[in-house]
Amino acid sequence: MSKNIIRVKDLTKSYQSGxxxxxxxxxxxxxxxxxSFTAIVGPSGHGKSTLxxxxxxxxxxxxxxxxxxxxxxxxxxxxxxxxxxxxxxxFVFQFFNLLQGLTAKENVxxxxxxxxxxxxxxxxxxxxxxxxxxxxxxxxxxxxQLSGGQQQRVAIARALVNDPxxxxxxxxxxxxxxxxxxxxxxxxxxxxxxGKTVVIVTHNTEIxxxxxxxxxxxxxxxxx
Numbered sequence: 001m002s003k004n005i006i007r008v009k010d011l012t013k014s015y016q017s018g019x020x021x022x023x024x025x026x027x028x029x030x031x032x033x034x035x036s037f038t039a040i041v042g043p044s045g046h047g048k049s050t051l052x053x054x055x056x057x058x059x060x061x062x063x064x065x066x067x068x069x070x071x072x073x074x075x076x077x078x079x080x081x082x083x084x085x086x087x088x089x090x091f092v093f094q095f096f097n098l099l100q101g102l103t104a105k106e107n108v109x110x111x112x113x114x115x116x117x118x119x120x121x122x123x124x125x126x127x128x129x130x131x132x133x134x135x136x137x138x139x140x141x142x143x144x145q146l147s148g149g150q151q152q153r154v155a156i157a158r159a160l161v162n163d164p165x166x167x168x169x170x171x172x173x174x175x176x177x178x179x180x181x182x183x184x185x186x187x188x189x190x191x192x193x194x195g196k197t198v199v200i201v202t203h204n205t206e207i208x209x210x211x212x213x214x215x216x217x218x219x220x221x222x223x224x
Contacts, residue, residue: 004067005166005197006032006055011064013050024050026220028064032199032213034165037192039211040201047220048201049170055199056089056168057081069165086115090159094171096151098143104130104154105139111158129157133187149180156187167191169200173207185210 011028014021024047032038040048053059054066057073066073068088073081085091098107108126117125130139133153143151152172159167172188173181185207192198200207208214216223 003033004031005034005036005069006030006199007065007067008055009065011051011054011066012062013047013054013059014062023220025054025061028217028220028222030215030222032197034197035192035195036197036213037188037211038197038199038213038215039208040199040215040217041203041208042217042223044203047217051217052168052170052199052201056091057085058091086162088165090162090164090167092152092155092159092167092169092172094174096143096148096155098151098154098158100143103140103142104135104146104150104157107143107154108158108161111161115162117161125161126157129160130154132160133157134183147180148176149183152176152180152184153187156184156191160191164196166197167199169198169202171201171203173202173204 008028008030011025012023013025014023028051040051042048050059054061057068060074068084071084073084076084099110102110105123105126108129109122112122112125127136127139130136133156135150135153135157138146138150146154173184176184181204188198189210202208
């Protein structure tokens with residue numbers, strides 16, 4: 001059995017705007033091992049987030065292949081791709097994307113509902129995950145009552161609702177102050193220690209220094 005949870009071969013992605021073609025990725029190939037902690041780094045606008053979206057099946061490549069746990073994402077239709085994301089991948093983004101009218105618990109419950117967890121179990125699962133990220137006492141608080149770091153921890157709890165094998169994170173500490181950033185990093189270290197595969201797009205040098213694998217993307221290519 002392969003040790004890799006992700007395998008990418010000759011990946012390209014281009015965008016068309018009128019007569020202008022922008023080449024976001026140019027023949028990227030890489031492998032990420034199960035249970036590893038990988039940082040994807042590089043200058044802004046050079047293809048890091050594009051790569052993460054392709055790894056998670058949020059977008060489709062122009063050419064090349066992405067395999068997640070041996071499944072070729074290119075061979076899946078949209079509903080199959082959505083099912084794979086729901087079963088295997090948790091996403092965390094720079095902007096927390098929480099539902100402002102709902103409490104922290106309710107935000108996680110919505111994710112649990114979408115993941116197919118029974119209504120009876122949704123509340124229990126939400127409280128377990130909020131406790132896991134250190135927010136048990138904030139379960140009934142709405143996003144406006146939480147700090148940026150606390151909101152990001154709710155977003156992490158939401159991403160864990162389906163117990164994904166793979167966590168994909170795009171600048172998860174990008175909007176946080178130093179104290180909140182440290183809280184989030186501590187949670188990521190615990191998740192990795194518990195066996196999660198963590199892939200983070202980041203400008204944060206501390207995250208990159210702690211990663212087991214660093215992939216530098218420059219001009220749409222993997223830089224040496």
